[in-house]
Amino acid sequence: MKINRPLLDELLTSLEEVFFDGKYADKVIESCLKHNADWSLSERRFFAETLYGVLRWERLLVFIAGNDSLARVIGTQWLRTGHDLPDWEEFDGLSYDFVRRKEKEASGDFAIRQSIPDWIDELGRKELGGDSWEKAVIAMNQPGELYLRVNSLKATPDDVIAALATKEIVAEKVSSDVPYALKVKDRKDLFRTDAFRNGMFEVQDAGSQMVVPLLDVQPGQRVIDACAGSGGKSLHIASYLQNKGRLISMDIKDWKLHELKLRARRAGATNIETRVIESSKTIKRLKEQADRVLLDVPCTGLGVLRRNPDAKWRLHAEDVEQINKEQYQILTSYSAMTKKGGLMVYSTCSILPSENEQQIAKFLKEKNGDWSLVKEIHLRPDVEGYDGFYAALLKRN
Known part of the structure; x- marks a missing residue:
């Protein structure tokens, strides 16, 4: 060049x-x-x-x-x-x-x-131990693979593989753990393909694709994605609902929900309702209304630095305590939207225990039997090779 x-x-x-x-x-x-x-x-x-x-x-x-x-x-x-x-x-x-x-x-x-900034290095060593932290950082400094999530509302993995092949883009299946994930070998301009324009796939890390399946979403259910952002996981949920039932996608930022609407239209997801969270009343109105709730909470992003390396320069030491407080506030207040007997997933794209299992342990202790931990997943960039994620599946008793 x-x-x-x-x-x-x-x-x-x-x-x-x-x-x-x-x-x-x-x-x-x-x-x-x-x-x-x-x-x-x-x-x-x-x-x-x-x-x-x-x-x-x-x-x-x-x-x-x-x-x-x-x-x-x-x-x-x-x-x-x-x-x-x-x-x-x-x-x-x-x-x-x-x-x-x-x-x-x-x-x-x-x-x-x-x-990496010294303060992040010190924090990681404190939470994970030196050897574990160093392995994760080294892995996150390698460029990430490009993964797609096939939109089952419109296509199968084989359909997308074939469609991309006509544009000389090679995609391959990943594993049975992520059945709708494809890895793209040659990073050509995916977004100019008919397959993308027609909503056959979204770009989504394979690790991220392991979060929504924990909810065991069934067609006809009422589901809430309470920290939806621009909708990556909402669209994944919609594919399980098969346009039957209702998905309420919520966020505090209206512009993100606008982007979600555009993506939903392309994906053929017709049962998504967006709501801006303007105050605690928005949450209270939905008390015990959802069969399934996803809380993909704001986090430090210290699991996805290979994807978002700018995050380590944007984040400051004083931010971490505030992020932890916000996560727990969301967990304790938004969980009320789950019906008794319903399921909730709490997830982050961080590998720090203080944002993950420690928050869940505190929540379960505080709720004193009202909730049960069903399953946890920890994904690390140096182990599975995907981005770093944590997710906990909880059942309301």
Whole structure:
């Protein structure tokens, strides 16, 4: 790939939006690629890979580069990935030998070498132990596989495999644990395929696809997805309902629910009702109304850093306590929407026990027999190879 000045300028602008304006990397990339619609597929891929590479390795890159100049950091990342640099002033003094030498200097400091903030490293070691934490971090610094979830309202896995093959996109089944998951080997432009436009699949990590099946959703039931966001798990629930019954997808952000509606239309899910959570009254009106409740609660995201490397720079130490409080508040108040005899799943995309099993243990103790733990799943990026997730299936007695 020949490096050019306009590409560097776009990367500088995009990284500033992530680091300084707090924008999400995936949205920044989406906006930039839309603005540069004339870029070739290789240019689009190179841009996205560079941006994610810088976000993933920013601390190490700054150490190697000697300062936090974004242009110099980008140049360092290009050298680390085998790309020759143009003879530009921003890259003075950078060379393959220089980068290799500085990388060796960083090898003795795990947090610098693996490019994570010291406070996150300390937190992970405290909660998981040094060896377990280090294995997880190393795994999360590897680019993630691309997984699809086949929409059973419109297709079978074989249908999607065949449809993508006509566009020379190779997809394969993953395992019986995730029967509707496909792994895509060649990251071509999936979103321009008829299969995507027709709602035959969604992009969703295989680990994430293991959460909704715990609910044992049956057609005709009333289900609530109380932290729905833009609807990845709501659409998964809808596929089990088969457009029979009712799914109420809730969130505090209206714009996310608007995106969910668009995705539901494409997916052919006709029984989804969206509700903005404006106050506690929104929850109280649904007391004991649901056969199944999903609480995919806000979390630190310290299980999906390979997918969202910008999260580690956005998160601050003082945020963690507030996140834990919010999780428990949601668990204790939103659980009231579950009917007696109904099922509820509490899930996060974190691998920290304080966000996961410790919250459930506290909840069960407080409820004193009103709820029972049926099953837990812990997914780790260094074990299963998927993103890190936790889910607990609870039954209301």
